[in-house]
Amino acid sequence: MKVLVAGGTGFIGTNLCEELAKRGHEVTALSRSPGDAGLPDGVESALGNVSAYDSIADTVVGHDAVVNLVSLSPLYKPPEGTSHEEVHLEGTANLVRAAEAAGVDRFLQLSALGADPDGETAYIRAKGKAEAVVRESALEWTIVRPSVVFGDGGEFVEFTKTLTTPYVTGLPGGGKTRFQPIWVGDLVPMLADALEGSEARSASEASEQGSRADDAHVGEIYELGGPQIATLADVTELVYAAEGKDVTIVPIPMELAKLGLSAIDSLPFVPFGPDQGRSLEFDNTVADNDVTAFGRDPTALRTLGSYLGLEGTRHRAKPAETA
Template sequence: MDVLVIGGSGFIGVRLCTELSNRDHEVIAVSRSPDDSELPGDVDTEMGDVTAYDSLSGLFDDIDVVYNLVALSPLFKPSGGDEMHDIVHRQGTENIVRAAEANNVSQLVQLSALGADPDGTTAYVRAKGRAETAVTESDSDLDSTIFRPSVVFGDGGEFISFTKLLAPPYVSALPGGGKTRFQPIWVDDLVPMLADAVETDTHHGEIYEIGGPERLTLAEIAQMIHTADGRSTTILPVPMSLAKIGLTVGDLIPGFPMGVDQYRSLQFDNVTDKNNIDAFARTVDDLTTLEAYLSGETDYEADTRVPA
């Protein structure tokens, strides 16, 4: 099949393009700044911006499947403010659906997020929910598959570096004592499922919640990460009311990486109601734990970068 991967130069996109290429699909990776340095030689690259329909419309000719992987991180306050979530996620998806409909694309795979809800608590989950609505309410014969993963970790990802920023070694002052739960999934466990979705029509019209093999609190994750680095950390609980004040002030400071939306996100667990990995013939025993990744039991080294 001819496959267009929008966001193909990103953390998940590079791996997905490689997986699809290895399965003998013809793949085009689309991004605002195309970079083929990490892509297989048979994967083509094109420039496209989801917020600008005209930059996309000419890329959909003779395409069978489109993946929309484009996303702003929910972990950090976006440059331009929280309204950027709506511009990139909702409006960007609407542009993709419009281009797919105009070119008779048969299938769209949408990478969404756990908790996506048009009326959700954070700007991120609202925009993700409205993006899903744009996909499911398409008037064409466009078949869709929506994935809602928990946080995704792996080499080149930002979840581990974000945790180190939020919870530094030795003493970590965490909102609510770090009791928010996550279900981290390794990127190289997620990507094959994304690829499987286009190889049988049984996934058409489905929405899948996808998580890793464990449900871990933020405090447990922080301690696990620092232990892997040969350090320790003591969790110092910060009342959520104080965290709200601090991150509200942070919203007003240019360049401060977090704000009120991040505070709101920490009030809710990021875990599946039902982990739908069984739809792809996987069990939790097939998945890589965060601890196994951090200890080097995978093919990739842990990401140790801390954002500037």
């Protein structure tokens, strides 16, 4: 397939582009600044901003599939001059419109757990509205909702360090918010599978369909998480244990934390705002882990502790099925 990966120069994007290229696909990474992307060998780059339709419409032409990974982080306030609605909703609508006009076969949307047009945060609401645009399109779509993703180049570990301090740190609600972190090295092959489909085709079917994928995952929404559920307090302990440091968690009442974030929201050097406080009031875990739809055993996926070099040590994160 000829695959256009919007947001292909980001953390997940570069990994997905490499995976797709290894599988023999012709891959182009669409980005606002592709020049310094450091893309894998064999991956082309294209300049475009999904928030501006005219900058992407011509690039979409000629592709069999489009992957939308463009996203603002839910962990930090959006950069000045941008918004979740502009990037997630308007950006998705532009990509869908361009894909429909170009006759693209497949569309893969990376969404978020809890995506809901009526959700509690601007990020969750925009992701929910974007999903509706994709579902209502004429495209053969698949939507994937992962929990937080970790790995080299990811922001989850650094976010934890930014939010906390070693030895003694305060956490809203005592850090009881639960996550189900999934390693980028586990997630990306499943994204590629979702795009390709997984049902075997006969030689005649393959010849008839040419470069098109099968429809094994068309019209499906998958929620994906890692093998363990960890609270923010667990993650904080893991991150500092990897540096040989202990940490004591001091609970901060959630209402007080949200009040403080609202009070400092206007300060440009503060990366967190009221939305980040609200996001800590609901868990980021899956009810049923859909990694099984891609033939993966949830217990065999990589843990955050293993990634941090703590395999075999004691920590509070629990297997997802028992947490």
